[in-house]
Amino acid sequence: MSNAKHLYKMKLAPWALLSVAMCWGLAFVIMKDAIQRQSVNNFLFTRFGLAALVMLLIRPKVIKLIDRDLMLRAGVAGIFLGGGFIFQTQGLARTSAAITGFVTGLYIVLTPVFAAIILRQRVNLFTWSCIAIGTFGLGLLSIHGWSVGIGELLTFISAILFALHIIALSKWSPGRDTYAMTLVQLAMCAALAGIASIPDGYAPPPDARVWGVVIFTALFATVIAFIIQTWSQAHMSPIKVAVILTTEVVFTAAFAIVFGGETLTLQSSIGGVLVISAMYLIVMKEEK
Numbered sequence: 001m002s003n004a005k006h007l008y009k010m011k012l013a014p015w016a017l018l019s020v021a022m023c024w025g026l027a028f029v030i031m032k033d034a035i036q037r038q039s040v041n042n043f044l045f046t047r048f049g050l051a052a053l054v055m056l057l058i059r060p061k062v063i064k065l066i067d068r069d070l071m072l073r074a075g076v077a078g079i080f081l082g083g084g085f086i087f088q089t090q091g092l093a094r095t096s097a098a099i100t101g102f103v104t105g106l107y108i109v110l111t112p113v114f115a116a117i118i119l120r121q122r123v124n125l126f127t128w129s130c131i132a133i134g135t136f137g138l139g140l141l142s143i144h145g146w147s148v149g150i151g152e153l154l155t156f157i158s159a160i161l162f163a164l165h166i167i168a169l170s171k172w173s174p175g176r177d178t179y180a181m182t183l184v185q186l187a188m189c190a191a192l193a194g195i196a197s198i199p200d201g202y203a204p205p206p207d208a209r210v211w212g213v214v215i216f217t218a219l220f221a222t223v224i225a226f227i228i229q230t231w232s233q234a235h236m237s238p239i240k241v242a243v244i245l246t247t248e249v250v251f252t253a254a255f256a257i258v259f260g261g262e263t264l265t266l267q268s269s270i271g272g273v274l275v276i277s278a279m280y281l282i283v284m285k286e287e288k
Contacts, residue, residue, distance in 0.1 A: 013235040048189040049190040073172040107163040166245075
C-alpha cells in the first residue's frame with residue numbers, strides 16, 4: 001500500500017466511524033419499543049442471525065477466506081461483542097437508559113487502560129485529558145440521579161467487553177479480510193444470543209413494525225456498521241476509536257429529541273458539547 005493511500009485511509013476512517021456512531025444512536029432510539037414487545041435475547045438473535053445470513057448471501061465465496069487463524073481471532077472478537085450486547089441489554093432491563101448509557105460509555109476509560117496493558121501502548125497526558133473531558137460529558141448527558149445495583153454491574157461488564165472488542169479489532173483487523181472478519185463476529189453474536197434464548201425459548205418478531213426495526217438494525221446498524229468499524233480499526237488506534245464511538249450517546253440524545261419528543265436541558269447540552277469536543281481534540285491531535 002502506498003504511503004499516500006494509507007494516509008488517505010487514516011483521514012477517512014474517523015469520519016466513517018462517526019457515521020457508525022450516528023447509526024447506533026438512531027438504532028438505540030427506535031429499538032426501545034421493539035424490545036418491549038420481543039424479549040431482548042430473541043431480538044438480538046433475530047438481528048444478528050439475519051445480519052450474518054444477509055452477508056453470506058451477498059458474498060457466499062467469503063467462506064473460502066475463513067481459515068483457522070481468522071476464525072479464532074474473529075470468533076474471540078465476536079464473543080466480546082456478543083457478550084457486550086447481552087450484558088448491556090440485560091442491564092438496561094434493570095436500570096434506566098440514562099445510567100446504562102453512561103456506564104456503557106466508560107469503555108472510553110477502559111480502552112486506553114487495556115491498550116496500555118495488552119498492546120503496550122503509551123497513553124499520554126493529552127489523551128487522558130480528552131478521556132476525562134469525554135467521560136464528564138457522558139455523565140452530564142446521562143446521569144439524573146444515581147443508584148448502584150445489579151443493572152449497573154451488568155452494564156459495567158458490558159463496558160469491559162466492548163473495550164476488549166475494540167482492542168481485539170485493533171490488534172487483529174490489519175492484514176485480514178474485513179468482510180470475513182465481520183461475518184464471523186456477527187455469527188458468534190447470533191450464536192451467543194441464541195444460547196441465551198434457550199431457557200425461555202424463541203419467538204419471532206410479533207408484527208411488521210418490530211420486523212422493520214429488526215431489518216434496519218440488522219442491515220444498517222449491524223452489517224454496514226461493523227464492516228466499517230472493522231475496516232476503520234485497521235487504520236487507527238483503539239483509543240481514538242473509543243473516543244469517537246462515545247458520540248453515539250450524543251446522537252442518541254439528538255434523535256430522541258427529534259423523533260421521541262424529549263426536551264434538551266442545559267446539562268445535556270453541556271454534556272454533548274464536551275463529548276464532541278473530546279472527540280474533535282483527539283482526532284485532530286492524531287492527524288497532525
